[in-house]
Amino acid sequence: MSRPDPKAATRVGVVGTGVIGGGWAAHFLAKGYDVVAYDPGQGAEDRLRRLIDGAWPALEELGLAPGAAKTRLTFADSLEEACTDVAFIQESGPERLDLKQRLLKDIDAAADPETVIASSTSGYGMTEMQRDCARAERTVVGHPFNPPYLVPLVEVVGGERTAADAVDWACDFYDHAGKSVIRMDAELPGFIANRLQEAIWREALHMVAAGEATVDQIDRSITEGPGLRWALMGPCLTFHLAGGEGGMAHMLDHFGPSLKSPWTRLIAPELTQELRDRMVEGCETQAGERSIADLVAERDRKLIAIMKAREAAS
């Protein structure tokens, strides 16, 4: 069996149906796919159906694809059933390397040889996870954020034995399935978003451990502060605006020395000319035709929309 057109896929396998796998199932159902799910855990089917029932009103409000229905979920009796006659398989088993290795080996053995298999792993590299797969060339990481049926991001990257065309296929498939894809060229522990999130999380844990801040203060400092901005501009473009009309270049001049300050337990890299230029050029590329004033106006408009939406949905 050859690999189908990624845009023509209609039936996907979901292996592991906890919070993440169940969220993937809800996402694929809402996008109009048939979903065959499998999880060996006791009561897994009930939990999965409860999760999908809980998510469905949100998905209806966002807009279901034509023909999308909860009834298009099949809970399989075996791993094999979830891995055959499907165009794509999303693995979301427990986050332990030995379990991932075994599960991917079993999926690989059960699946049609061309079917692309993606792992939801939060941070393992595919090179180590695909170790025991006979057809490792079609295994990729497809790392989502919780809940996968709402948060658009998926990070896609292969391992040493993964073929580039499998990564291409997964990116095209996810894109068609309504995800926002970041394709990484090289393996990196935690990928990109989790590294950033983990840096925040560890600094937060340090502060709580040291009695410097409470859980409530930490969460409020984000939702009432920088978290409001991060829904609309990432950390780099945010700081591009913090530099005023001089943008990122001025910001690095002005706040660059704070990289030496003990503002987090994470030591900063040396702010070399090369790093500085990459940051400035990256921000200018993102900004495109938009001046700083345009970006400020856009940020303000979106911030207000987000604050009002947050308030209205309370």
Place this chain on the structure above:
Amino acid sequence: MSRPDPKAATRVGVVGTGVIGGGWAAHFLAKGYDVVAYDPGQGAEDRLRRLIDGAWPALEELGLAPGAAKTRLTFADSLEEACTDVAFIQESGPERLDLKQRLLKDIDAAADPETVIASSTSGYGMTEMQRDCARAERTVVGHPFNPPYLVPLVEVVGGERTAADAVDWACDFYDHAGKSVIRMDAELPGFIANRLQEAIWREALHMVAAGEATVDQIDRSITEGPGLRWALMGPCLTFHLAGGEGGMAHMLDHFGPSLKSPWTRLIAPELTQELRDRMVEGCETQAGERSIADLVAERDRKLIAIMKAREAAS
């Protein structure tokens, strides 16, 4: 002159009118205060008025306080003018310790002896900044986020010589002036939100420096991923939900080992029983009566509202 009721203040001094100071001026004007601003920089008045003109449509949309008007801005000819006959002074000078020390000394000398003086510093402690102040007991940190006229957070903390009643007064004043206040009990470099933000920023710089990710990938990984959630739930409550029905306790069991993973260059603290209990209790306190299912429904509702608002404002 005695200190006025923080709720009865009508006139504030703003010293330093760059991006942050100018943003404060816009905020106070929109909240119906008279603002006396001073900045010695060439062309500062023009830049300030341009900044306020740029921000005003946003502030009108959010809703101006009765009587609020851009015409209630006075640009002072001297530092003294901005520091007298005002109920409160917000300092937002350049972020260099020696300049902060000199500026606060000058403001302290010019201001009525009871007037509370707050510094917008991004991370210096008030103990070091207030070194040369004769009346240091009324100097506090009031650290905002950009833009101060939209992002609600202000972190308030005193230095060694600051009197508790000045910190109280500043918290009450900011609260009345429409800010969301975090009162810190102890000085901490970078306060809380900047430590979290700086951890993300430094990890981002490392990735760019090492060629592991581009500026565009970093920003998209946030705005399409965890950044969407952080506008509505902080990192702790977010992870409380990632644990499924078991909440933070299950999350720490499940993902705790990842604290040892090289997912960021920041080494995590030891996950002791005490830290674990603090995290679990902190999340349970925040959750209050809301079950995990309630929180999931609330998160989904707000995420959808935010995504729709972001889209509509594009």
